[in-house]
Amino acid sequence: MAPKIIIHGGFFSESLTSDEVKKAKQDALTRIVKSAFQFLETHSALETVVYATEQLEDCDLFNAGTGSQIQSDGKIRMSASIMDGVSLKFSGVINIEGVKNPVRVAEKLLQTQDSVLGGDGATLFARKQGFNYYSTETPQRRKEYESKLKAATTGTVGCVALDKEGRIAVATSTGGKGFEIPGRISDSATVAGNYANANCGVSCTGVGEDIVSGAIAAKIVTRVTDGLSLQQACERTFAELKPFDGFAGAIAISKNGSIVHIDSHPAMVFASFDGNRLEVFE
Numbered sequence: 001m002a003p004k005i006i007i008h009g010g011f012f013s014e015s016l017t018s019d020e021v022k023k024a025k026q027d028a029l030t031r032i033v034k035s036a037f038q039f040l041e042t043h044s045a046l047e048t049v050v051y052a053t054e055q056l057e058d059c060d061l062f063n064a065g066t067g068s069q070i071q072s073d074g075k076i077r078m079s080a081s082i083m084d085g086v087s088l089k090f091s092g093v094i095n096i097e098g099v100k101n102p103v104r105v106a107e108k109l110l111q112t113q114d115s116v117l118g119g120d121g122a123t124l125f126a127r128k129q130g131f132n133y134y135s136t137e138t139p140q141r142r143k144e145y146e147s148k149l150k151a152a153t154t155g156t157v158g159c160v161a162l163d164k165e166g167r168i169a170v171a172t173s174t175g176g177k178g179f180e181i182p183g184r185i186s187d188s189a190t191v192a193g194n195y196a197n198a199n200c201g202v203s204c205t206g207v208g209e210d211i212v213s214g215a216i217a218a219k220i221v222t223r224v225t226d227g228l229s230l231q232q233a234c235e236r237t238f239a240e241l242k243p244f245d246g247f248a249g250a251i252a253i254s255k256n257g258s259i260v261h262i263d264s265h266p267a268m269v270f271a272s273f274d275g276n277r278l279e280v281f282e
């Protein structure tokens with residue numbers, strides 16, 4: 001099986017950002033997708049989605065890990081999840097605070113019975129596992145927060161990988177919508193935003209409430225499992241967002257190696273690579 005990988009960096013808002021930022025995001029995604037592909041050649045899909053998502057979290061251009069958006073009370077709360085298409089184990093952290101890489105905490109939770117933790121429980125678990133306090137706030141996010149500039153729904157990150165053995169895994173990480181009421185739950189650590197099985201894996205971005213209403217990732221995976229092609233499954237699921245004008249994007253890979261990216265509104269930020277063909281959003 002030829003390995004495949006696709007990553008996303010949320011949405012790009014032409015009206016709120018410049019050509020330089022767009023170019024910087026294209027360059028960052030190209031660098032990360034190539035380095036993650038190289039990693040995938042000698043590691044599992046599961047190890048690779050964590051590796052790629054960690055790099056995306058560390059890049060302050062994106063709204064996950066360093067560079068996460070600030071909530072209405074001035075604090076940053078992040079969410080991340082992982083799903084292993086082989087073991088069908090889903091793990092995640094919801095509204096965790098003060099850790100550098102939420103996806104690494106989610107990775108630890110793959111080993112535990114209580115595999116999705118929220119709020120203080122997630123943060124305490126991380127500390128007990130040796131994740132030291134780290135501030136993911138950047139001057140740019142503070143400036144946006146202070147000027148009450150809504151940088152709406154830009155920059156969640158995600159990765160879907162298919163490895164040589166045909167195994168699929170997915171990871172998604174976010175700083176949320178920005179300016180949300182503390183306690184709001186993002187889709188990124190739910191099966192609507194991040195889901196995989198042996199047939200398919202999907203990571204979403206966009207307005208979490210719309211992604212949950214559309215149950216997007218779980219629906220696409222189910223439809224592929226029930227026999228639709230990946231393209232058909234994505235199109236049907238996104239058609240169901242139309243009645244409520246759902247704002248979402250998704251990246252997906254199926255077990256036969258099909259890669260799809262789809263969005264209900266322009267323009268999702270993504271990059272895919274299979275060793276030969278590199279596709280980067282324009």
Ligand code: ASP
Pocket residue numbers: 010011063153154155156174175176177185186187188204205206207208209211
């Ligand atoms: N889906 C994320 C959320 O609603 C935001 C995003 O994808 O940009 O928390």
